Amino acid sequence: MKKFYALLISQWFANAADSLYIVALISLLYKASGSGFSAAIFPIIVTLGMTASGFVFAFLMKKRSKEFLLLFTQLLKTAILFFIIFNNEASLLIIGPSVFLISFLDGFARPIQSAYIPILHNDLNKANSIVQGSNQLIQLLMWPLGAIIVSTVSSLFLLKVSVILYVISTIVTARFVSWMKSDSNETDKALDVEESTITSSMSFAESVKYVLSDKVSRKNTLLVATESLASTAWISAIFLVYISTHLNVDEKWWGILNAFYMISMIASSAILIKLNTKKTVISFSALVSVIATVMFGFAPNVYFAILACLIQGAALQVRSIQINTVLQTYVHHKRLPYVYSLQQTVYTIAFCIGSLLFGLLSDLIEIEAVYALAALIALMATIQSFNLERYLNKLTKSVDKNLEEHIG
Template identity: 30%
Template sequence: MGTTSFRHLWLGQLLANSGDVFYIVGLMAIIHEQTGSAMYLAVVPFIITVAKFSSGFIAPLLLDQYRLKSLLVFSQLAKTLLLFTMQMVTITFSWNLVITFVLVFCISFLDGWATPARNAMLPRLVHRDDLIKANSFVATLDQTVQLGGWASGGILVALIGGNQMIWLTLCLFVISTFFMRLLKDDTEQIGEEDNTTVQSKWQSLKEGWLFIWKVPSIRSIHLIYVFEYFASAVWIAAILYVYVEEILGKDQSWWGYINATFFLGLVIGGLFAVKFAKVVDLHLPYVIIISSFVICLGTLTFGLNSSPIAALFLSALCGFLEQVKSISLQTSLQRAASIHQLPKIYAAQGALLSLVFAVSSVIFGFLTELYSVSFSFIIAALLLFSSGIYSTIKKKLLSS
C-alpha cells in the first residue's frame, strides 16, 4: 500500500483539507469582525454548498476528459491563486464583502473536483488487495482533520487572528500543490464520450429522482433525511459562533471545542455501530425513531443551556446519536433499493440534500439575526421532533 505516489496523494490531501478548515475558520473570524452579522456568516456555508453542488454536475465530464492528476493539480493551484488574490485585494484596496463571497464561490467550485478525482485515482496507486486498507486510511485522515482541524483552528484564530489564518492556509495549499505535482499516474485516459453516453448520464440523474419519489420506502427515508439536514444547519459555524459569544460568553476557541466534541461524538458513534452492529440491525426502525427524539431533546437543551461544560457534553451526545442514526438510515436505504438503483439514487440524493442544507443555512442565519440563537435551536428541535413522529408513522417502511 505504501507506494510513493499514494503517499504523495494522502499527504497532499491532508494538507489541502487542513487548509480548507483553517481558511473557513479565518474567513468566519474576519467576516464577524467586519460585520458582526450572523446572516453574513451563514451566507458562507450557503455559497460553499451551492458552488460544490454546481461543480458536481460537470465533474463527471471533466473526470472522463482529463487526467486525474491534471485535475488535482489545476484545482489546488487555482485555489491557491484565488486565495492569494483575496489577500492581495484586501491589502491593496480594502476588505469587500461582495468580492470575498465571489472568490469563496470560485474556490469552492474548484474544490468540488478534488474529492471525486482523489477517490477515482486511489485505486490506480495501490494494489487491488490493498484497496480496503487504503480507503480506510484515507477516511481516517479525513475524520482526523475534521476532528482536530476545527478545534485547533478555533484556538489559532483566537491567538493570531483571521487574516493570519488565511496566510497559513496559503502555505498549506502551496505545499499541497507540490505533492499533487509529484503524483505519477500511468493509466491511459479514456477517450471522449459520444452523445449517447452524455445522454445516458442525464437519464441516470432523472431516474434517481424518480426512484426517490415513486418508491414509498425510499421516499420515506429521504423525507427523514430532509428533516435531518434542515435541522443540522443549526450546527454550522455561523450559528455556533454567535452561540459561543452570546450564550456561553466564551472566546472563539470554544467554537473549536464544540466542533471537536461533536466530531468526536461522530467517531464514537461509528465505533459503537460497528461494535453493536447486530443489535442495531435487529432494531433498525426503533434506533432511527429513538435517536430522532433524543437528538431533539439534546438540541433543545443545548440551545437553552449556558454552561460551557454541559455544551460540550450535549454536542458530543448529539454527534454520537447523529452518526448511529445516519448509519441506520443508510442501511435502510441500501436494503430498500437494488444495487443497480443505488448509484442513481445517491446522485439525486447528493443534489437534494445539498440544496436543503444550503437553504436552511441561510434561513437559520436569518432567524438568529432576527430573533436569537436560542430560537434557532428551538426550531431545529421542532424539526427533529417532526422527524421522530414521521419515522414512527413510517416504521414498517423503514424495516422493509
C-alpha cells in the same frame, strides 16, 4: 487498501488547506476593509459554490472520467490559490470569486471521493468512520492553528502554507489516479455483475429522476435534507445568541461548546471503528438527537448544555456515517457520484434555508422556541429514519428469501 489511504491522505491535505486559506483570507479582508461583512460573507460564498457545482456535475461526468475530474479540480484549486497570493489587491471583488471557484471545484471532488469508498474498502462503516472522524479532527485543529499563525506571522504566510498543502494533495491525488487507471479493468470486473445494464453517465435531469425512482436514494436524500435543516440550530452563529440570551454566560463558552460538539463527533467515529458493528442505529440516533435538542434548548446551566452537545455530536456523527454506509451498500457504484452530487446540492440548499430561518427567528422569538422548532424538525427526521430502516429490513428479507429459494 493502499488506494483507500492514498485518497484519504489527499483529502487530509486538501481539507487542512481549505480551513487555513479561509482563516487567512478572512483576516486579510478584515484588515484591509475593517468591515465585519467581509468575514461574514465567506460561508455564503462557499455554500453558493458547492450548490452551483451540483447543477453541472452530471454534465462534466459525461465528458470526463472520475479520475480526471478529481485530479483536474485539485490542480485548479491550487492554481487559484497561487493567483490570490500573487495578486496584491486584498479586495472582495478578487477574493470573493476565487473562493467561489474553489468551493465550486470542491463540489466535484467530494461526491467522487465518497463514491470511491465502496470500491476501495470492504468495511463501509469503518471506512466512513475513518474518513469523517479524521476530517473533523483536521478541521478542529486547523482553525485555531490558522488563527495562531495569522496572529504571530501573517495572513500571507498562512496562504503560502495552504498552497504547499494543496500541492502535496495534488501529488498524492495524481498517484491515486495512476493506481486507479492501472487496474480499472480488474476493478470493474470484480464489482459489476450486470455491467452492460448500468450506464456510466447521466444528465442532471436523469440524476434527479433516478433519485426519485430509487427508494433507497430517495428516502436517504430526503433524510439528509431534513437533517441539514435541523442541524442549523447547532451552528456557531445560533450558539452565540443562545449563550448570551439563555445561558447568560461569557462569550468564551461559545468556543467551548463548539469544541465539545466537535470532540464528541470525533470520539464517536473512533468508537465505531473499534466496535466495528454492522447494526444500523439511524432511527435510534435520530431520536437521541431530538432529546439532545430539547435538553440544549432548555438547559438550566452551561454544564447541562455541554452534556447536550456531547450527546448531539455523537448521535449526529453515528447517523451521518450510517446514512453514508446505507447509500454505498444499496446504490450501484456507477450511480453513486450522481446521487452524492445531488445530495450535496439538496443539503446545501436546505442548510441555507435553515440558517436564514433560524437566524431570523432568533431575532424575533425566544431562543428556547427556536430550539423547540429544531426538535420538531429532528422528530420529522426520526420518522423518516424509521421509514428508511423499515424499508431496508424488507429489502434484506426479500433478498434472503430469494436466495433461499434459489438454493432450494
